Structures are given as C-alpha cells and as structure tokens.
Amino acid sequence: MEEKQVMVVGIDDSDFSLYALEWTLDHLVGPTTDDSIFKLVLVYAKPSVLSAAGLLAGPGVADVLPIVDSDLKRTTTKIVEYAKELCIKKSVKDPIVEVVDGDPRNVLCDAVEKHHASILVVGSHGYGPIKRAVLGSVSDYCAHNAHCSVMIVKKPKTKQ
Numbered sequence: 055m056e057e058k059q060v061m062v063v064g065i066d067d068s069d070f071s072l073y074a075l076e077w078t079l080d081h082l083v084g085p086t087t088d089d090s091i092f093k094l095v096l097v098y099a100k101p102s103v104l105s106a107a108g109l110l111a112g113p114g115v116a117d118v119l120p121i122v123d124s125d126l127k128r129t130t131t132k133i134v135e136y137a138k139e140l141c142i143k144k145s146v147k148d149p150i151v152e153v154v155d156g157d158p159r160n161v162l163c164d165a166v167e168k169h170h171a172s173i174l175v176v177g178s179h180g181y182g183p184i185k186r187a188v189l190g191s192v193s194d195y196c197a198h199n200a201h202c203s204v205m206i207v208k209k210p211k212t213k214q
Contacts, residue, residue, distance in 0.1 A: 059172040061092040064162045064192070065137050066099065067129055074177030074207035075137060079144040082175070082205075094149040095169050096137050099161035100130050159195040166200045174200050178208045 063078055065071050075096070083092055134151055141149045150169075154161045166174050176193045193206045 058093040059091055060095055060169045062095045062097055062165050062169060062171040062174045064176045065096050065133060067133050070177035070179050070209050073209040074175055076140060077207050078175050079146055083146055094146060096149050096151045097162060097165045098133055098153045099158035100153050100155050102155060158192045162196050163200050166202050171202050173203045173205060175205045178206045
C-alpha cells in the first residue's frame with residue numbers, strides 16, 4: 055500500500071485560521087478512508103510567554119508571567135479541542151495535532167520538513183501591504199520558504 059501524502063494545516067485562534075481549516079476539511083480532505091490521499095497534520099504555534107506579555111519589564115513582571123502562561127494554555131486547549139471537534143464533525147478521523155512553541159512562520163516551515171508534507175494550508179488575515187509590512191505575514195513567509203506547495207485560504211468578505 056502506498057504511503058499517504060501529508061497535508062499540514064496551520065491553526066491559531068483567529069477566525070481566518072479556523073475558516074481555512076473548515077474549508078480544507080470540506081474541499082480537500084473529506085472523510086478519511088483507506089483511499090484518502092492525505093494524512094492530516096494540524097499545527098498550532100503557541101506563542102512564548104514573553105512574546106504574549108509584550109516583553110514587559112519592571113517590578114511585578116514575575117507576578118504577571120504565570121497568569122499569561124495560564125491564559126496561553128487555556129487558549130491552546132480551546133483551539134486544539136475545537137479543531138479536533140471540527141474534524142470529527144466532518145468525519146475526518148485521527149488527525150495528528152501538534153502544539154509547538156515558537157513563531158508560526160518557523161513552526162509551520164519546520165512541520166513541513168518534519169512530516170515531508172506535500173502541501174501546507176494557512177489562512178489569510180487579508181492585510182493590506184502596509185499592515186503586512188509592519189505585522190509580517192505568516193502566509194507570505196511560508197509561501198516563500200516552505201519546501202512544498204502552499205495554499206492560502208481567504209475568508210470571504212462579509213456584506214455590510
């Protein structure tokens with residue numbers, strides 16, 4: 055039996071990421087059966103406590119860091135559980151779920167290498183050129199640096 059190709063999907067706590075996961079499950083993966091083409095790997099890049107705290111300095115920082123860490127753990131659990139539930143709802147069985155500390159750009163590119171992925175799926179925040187330059191774009195970075203095809207799923211704009 056031929057080994058399945060690997061699809062890595064980047065997930066985070068944004069609506070854009072969760073939309074990309076749902077779109078992927080509906081259009082590319084479908085119910086996992088013996089004849090399914092992809093093995094699904096969901097990757098969540100957990101921010102470090104210091105990056106989430108905004109590199110606070112000064113008195114009282116030691117008191118704040120455990121609270122930030124606890125909040126990050128709660129968010130991580132919530133995202134991972136939601137992603138697993140979505141997979142179950144869409145009849146996709148046994149996705150591999152990884153939580154890795156670090157910058158999403160590096161975490162996702164490393165996951166592609168680790169799993170020998172043939173495709174990486176990420177959501178798009180839809181930033182314009184200025185915001186993208188200031189904030190950085192995970193999808194842009196991955197499109198240029200991941201050693202596989204990269205699909206950027208854009209959430210449709212809602213009508214006002």
